[in-house]
Amino acid sequence: MNSVLNDIEVRVLGCLVEKDLATPEYYPLTLNALTNACNQKSNRDPVMALADTDVLRALDTLRFKGFAMEAGEGGRATKYAHSVDAKLHLDPDELALLTELLLRGPQTPGELRTRANRMRPFADLDAVEDVIAEMMERDEALIVKLPRQAGRKESRYAQLLAGEPELEAVAAPPEAARLKLQQEDERSAALQQQLTELREELATLRQEFATFRKEFE
Numbered sequence: 001m002n003s004v005l006n007d008i009e010v011r012v013l014g015c016l017v018e019k020d021l022a023t024p025e026y027y028p029l030t031l032n033a034l035t036n037a038c039n040q041k042s043n044r045d046p047v048m049a050l051a052d053t054d055v056l057r058a059l060d061t062l063r064f065k066g067f068a069m070e071a072g073e074g075g076r077a078t079k080y081a082h083s084v085d086a087k088l089h090l091d092p093d094e095l096a097l098l099t100e101l102l103l104r105g106p107q108t109p110g111e112l113r114t115r116a117n118r119m120r121p122f123a124d125l126d127a128v129e130d131v132i133a134e135m136m137e138r139d140e141a142l143i144v145k146l147p148r149q150a151g152r153k154e155s156r157y158a159q160l161l162a163g164e165p166e167l168e169a170v171a172a173p174p175e176a177a178r179l180k181l182q183q184e185d186e187r188s189a190a191l192q193q194q195l196t197e198l199r200e201e202l203a204t205l206r207q208e209f210a211t212f213r214k215e216f217e
Contacts, residue, residue, distance in 0.1 A: 003065040004163040011038050011048055012058040013067055013161070014102030016082035018043075021096060021119035028071035028081040031056060043115070045104040088142065093131045096120035098142060101159035106146055108154040132157055 005013065015037040020027045029037065035055045041047050059080055062068035066087045071079040085095050096119040100112050107115070109128045122128050135142040141160055148155045158165045 003067070005062075005065075005067075005161045006058075007162070008038075008048075008050060008054055008058045009062055009065075009067075010102050010159075010162050011044075011050070012055055013062055013082060013084060014099050016068060016080065017084060017095060017099040018103060018119065020082060021092070021099065028079040030077045030079055031059075032077075034059075034080060043103055092120050093122070093127075094135055094142075097128065097131055098135070098159055098161075101143065101157065102161065106156040106158040106165065108156050110154065112157070 012034065015034060016027075016029065019029055019033075019037060026033070031052055035050060035052050038050050038055055039048055059068055063070075067082060067084050069081055069083050071081045084090065084098075090098065096116040097112050099119065100116045101107065104115065109125055109132060112132075113122045113125060113128045116122065116128075122131075132143055136145065143157050144160055144165070146156045146158055146165065
């Protein structure tokens with residue numbers, strides 16, 4: 001992509017499109033509403049804690065890159081809207097899937113279908129895969145298929161507005177799971193050792209008590 005977006009720009013753009021598709025009655029968004037959307041704990045990965053200044057700075061660069069604009073509706077508070085559909089010539093199906101990838105990172109077609117339903121319902125998995133294929137086959141691809149991770153049955157897809165994903169980063173979950181398992185094994189071994197020591201200590205105390213009681217018999 002000619003205009004690679006950073007992580008905050010990705011979050012801001014994803015939130016603008018999400019609110020446009022999912023809750024059009026509250027769109028376009030004020031700066032405060034957009035900041036709250038960026039910091040949601042649901043439907044977000046990773047969860048962020050952005051300040052108004054972070055969001056406003058991202059809006060300025062998104063406007064410069066042609067992805068966002070001020071909405072000319074008047075009123076006391078300035079409102080903001082996206083222009084990604086016009087810039088990239090996306091239909092609603094493409095826009096919904098791309099938005100999910102912007103908001104939650106790499107996902108399988110099944111995950112995309114379920115999560116994008118609030119913005120755009122898909123009849124079946126084939127419909128999702130057809131849209132993915134269209135966005136991958138464009139002159140400038142918007143989505144890329146990631147190498148399938150160990151232990152996963154399905155491949156995941158990532159958006160390219162933020163540039164090519166770092167494969168080490170997207171392959172981290174299995175390593176994290178392995179590390180967690182190792183920590184649990186170590187914790188279990190430590191607890192087992194403590195239990196053995198307690199049993200030995202209890203046996204010693206019982207023997208000492210028995211010896212002590214015999215002195216008074």
